Amino acid sequence: MSAPLFEKIALVGIGLIGSSLARVIRRERLAGEIAIATRSPATLARAEELGLGDSYSTEAATAVANADLVIVSVPVGSSGAVAAEIAPALKPGAIVTDVGSTKRSVIAQMQPLLPGNVHFIPGHPLAGTEKSGPDAGFADLFENRWCIFTPLPDTDPQALERLSEFWRRCGANIDTMDADHHDMVLAIVSHLPHIIAYNIVGTADDLETVTKSEVIKYSASGFRDFTRLAASDPTMWRDVCLHNKDAILEMLARFSEDLASLQRAIRWGDGEKLFDMFTRTRAVRRSIIDAGQEIDVPDFGRQVVEHPGAVMPAAKS
Amino acid sequence: MSAPLFEKIALVGIGLIGSSLARVIRRERLAGEIAIATRSPATLARAEELGLGDSYSTEAATAVANADLVIVSVPVGSSGAVAAEIAPALKPGAIVTDVGSTKRSVIAQMQPLLPGNVHFIPGHPLAGTEKSGPDAGFADLFENRWCIFTPLPDTDPQALERLSEFWRRCGANIDTMDADHHDMVLAIVSHLPHIIAYNIVGTADDLETVTKSEVIKYSASGFRDFTRLAASDPTMWRDVCLHNKDAILEMLARFSEDLASLQRAIRWGDGEKLFDMFTRTRAVRRSIIDAGQEIDVPDFGRQVVEHPGAVMPAAKS
Incomplete structure (x- = not known):
């Protein structure tokens, strides 16, 4: 040996x-x-x-x-x-x-x-x-x-x-x-997604017009996808935010600019702009699957109840 | 019969x-x-x-x-x-x-x-x-x-x-x-998450300092989770944005307010506020799993390469 x-x-x-x-x-x-x-x-x-x-x-x-x-x-x-x-x-x-x-x-x-x-x-x-x-x-x-x-x-x-x-x-x-580039890359591929996920889960948790139990019951229609990242270790993520501040603030600024532009398209009913934006993002996912960084199972294969190790309580009302 | x-x-x-x-x-x-x-x-x-x-x-x-x-x-x-x-x-x-x-x-x-x-x-x-x-x-x-x-x-x-x-x-x-309440509930559990996902994928796609291939290679560190929603049908989602405008604009406004507050905590190094926020969101995911609307497999069980129906190309460099 x-x-x-x-x-x-x-x-x-x-x-x-x-x-x-x-x-x-x-x-x-x-x-x-x-x-x-x-x-x-x-x-x-x-x-x-x-x-x-x-x-x-x-x-x-x-x-x-x-x-x-x-x-x-x-x-x-x-x-x-x-x-x-x-x-x-x-x-x-x-x-x-x-x-x-x-x-x-x-x-x-x-x-x-x-x-x-x-x-x-x-x-x-x-x-x-x-x-x-x-x-x-x-x-x-x-x-x-x-x-x-x-x-x-x-x-x-x-x-x-x-x-x-x-x-x-x-x-x-x-x-x-180099370290500078690493911190910039990670700000977009990891830090911003986690911050956005934490934020949207927080926004939903704070609503008065929609109850927490409604958010939970109906979460499979999209919200749920964000909760995985928002369940990550709080100490680790507090430290990431405090220690990659510059790159994160830069990415947050870009994200917010883009979101304001999208919001304006919604407000003014610009269907063409919305359609174009929602079309080009599809290709990104395809590339990620092709690169072996994602599985090509609809809904991450969550529908497969016999998933090895899956805990899927029967919650029929 | x-x-x-x-x-x-x-x-x-x-x-x-x-x-x-x-x-x-x-x-x-x-x-x-x-x-x-x-x-x-x-x-x-x-x-x-x-x-x-x-x-x-x-x-x-x-x-x-x-x-x-x-x-x-x-x-x-x-x-x-x-x-x-x-x-x-x-x-x-x-x-x-x-x-x-x-x-x-x-x-x-x-x-x-x-x-x-x-x-x-x-x-x-x-x-x-x-x-x-x-x-x-x-x-x-x-x-x-x-x-x-x-x-x-x-x-x-x-x-x-x-x-x-x-x-x-x-x-x-x-x-x-009633229909009004439905549209408000769906704006938070489904429409906002899709819009945010489309937006962040668009932001990443537009960067000059980080290449598209870097975004794709390193996507498993968080970004990837958003790409599933951002791969949804563009016609359907254009129509949703145009036909639930009021509720979506309301949720977008709340989300942006919360994000501005989080951004401020990052800028001023308010670790306590970040930690508190990142802690309370964990409980939401637990409730979703308990309600049978999610499987309790780390990383959605993506690590399970033998997943039924999974297409996981070997992409070793």
Whole structure:
């Protein structure tokens, strides 16, 4: 049997991403030893019950000692605190990476605190679900998803290749770009959609003329599609909003401009403009399906009641 | 074997809804005869190839002759034209209903044109997918979905009960409310979500700093969820916008106000406000799942590559 890719991997944070990593690292034998750290004793106990690692600690510094690869999977607002905590304990030559949804801010928080003798390679696997916590993870989470690196000017190519190989063996495809561009891309493909989803669910929740129970009963006619994103982890998304402010405000401004224009077309009964707009957006979905980033099942296949793992209570009135 | 619920049912329009009705009517033996009409010869030919009915015509008046139940399933902007066409040919005592997503406008268009000796009962099954056309329909579409009636003051209770029984046997649950309230409820649960989805997909499509291929590649991180709604039938949605203008403009105004407030919280770094907002929206999704209007599979179960009917091309780079 070949040697594992890393002797020891430390996972700092064991939520959806961290626990998915633990599972795929084990399945693919990517580490001789998995050390898990999280500040919450309850979460740590659960990770241990699930048997996700080989050692467990509430101290990140303990977990990273002697680790060849350290993966920080915490809300981006905690990146700086984690860097401060692990810096003195890092093994020289170790690779330190993260999975945060914003990159400029993570770099600004972590880089100044990390020692010069480790390889800090900011990363972001574009994978997730609306669930959170160590129970939510699964080994296939990264399969055919993208992992984006935003290397620093002095990033060692060999370390980058080693980390890329790690993520490929987790199932991911690799891309690299600079941090500014990453933050702009993610603002449109991920941050704006989540903010809009949170907002519309909030708007519906506040109405006086339509009751909450009506919103829920009739949600299958469209509203429901937004609630998945709006059920995502609040701490993670608060931090994303606070740490990718500029790009998010830019995308929000564009979105609101476009919406004002659409609203005007509705007010003035401009059917041609509405038709044109509603036509061109169809092609985008087709491309996403062709790129393997979506399944071509109507209504996401929700009608398939025998869906593996589906919980579909009978709610006939 | 018991007699079918109706001797003859005429389906005017044979898209997603009409063709789903044809299939469930056949399966549940709800009609002795199914007559199908659509103005498009190509669509009619396809319906015939699929064997959806017993007779086929491009003239709605031909199909409705002698029918006991007439179901109009056309974009709401065409309701008046259909009513004018079928009015002289309707059988006295027939039930005439529709499936349109707006009710005030449909009533205003159809009621004045229909003869007094038929039962006109406006209806709206809250069911659909992003697909359209006669191939897109399936017999289970209405299973555990709601069908809302907006009866007129002089609606005959017996006719309403007969139509309710029809929809129950199609799998639906029945609700009744007045047309104004229907249009307000649908504006928030269906029309606003579709408009927002069309808008965000349009915004992303227009960016200069982020390429279309990047939007597509990285869409699984949130954007993708909006593209299903934004792939819906453009004619149908143009008509909905034009025919439920007041309620939609009201909901758009509320949405934009809320978004401006959220945007301000992002600009000024108000993490507490963001966290509170992102927390309360989680509960809404839980209620929708508990009400049987959603499946509790992370990411809609998209990770399940063996999903029945799923087309998931391998797109490894």
